[in-house]
Amino acid sequence: MIVTDLLKGGWRDMAFAPFRPGIEICTIHAGPPHVALLRYAPGAGAPRHRHAGLETILVLDGSQSDENGHYDTGSLVLNPEGSIHSVRSDEGCVVLIQWTRPVEFLEGE
Secondary structure, rough: OOOOOOOOOHEEEEEEEEOOOOOOEEEEEEEOOEEEEEEOOOOEEEEEEEOOOOOEEEEEEEEEOOOOOOEEEEEEEEEOOEEEEEEEOOOOOOEEEOOOOOOOEEOOO
């Protein structure tokens, strides 16, 4: 599969489906490793979770935040195995995400 002009907004023409409340997914490779685009609506987020394997995020549009910082367009974020965080996007964003193993949600922790 080839996706052209991804950094210039080529993701806008791709098909997204519901994933979590306020977040849509466009699966690029069903993995492993898994590769997808996630599109966050303004104010959307993912609850606290633990990474069972490496997750890599490239922010393509907008910005995303977690307990460790705020990541604007162009930011590359690596979440190593065992790391824990929650994610939010106040303004909305689109990220390219790659993960090796599913996360474990820690709701109620």
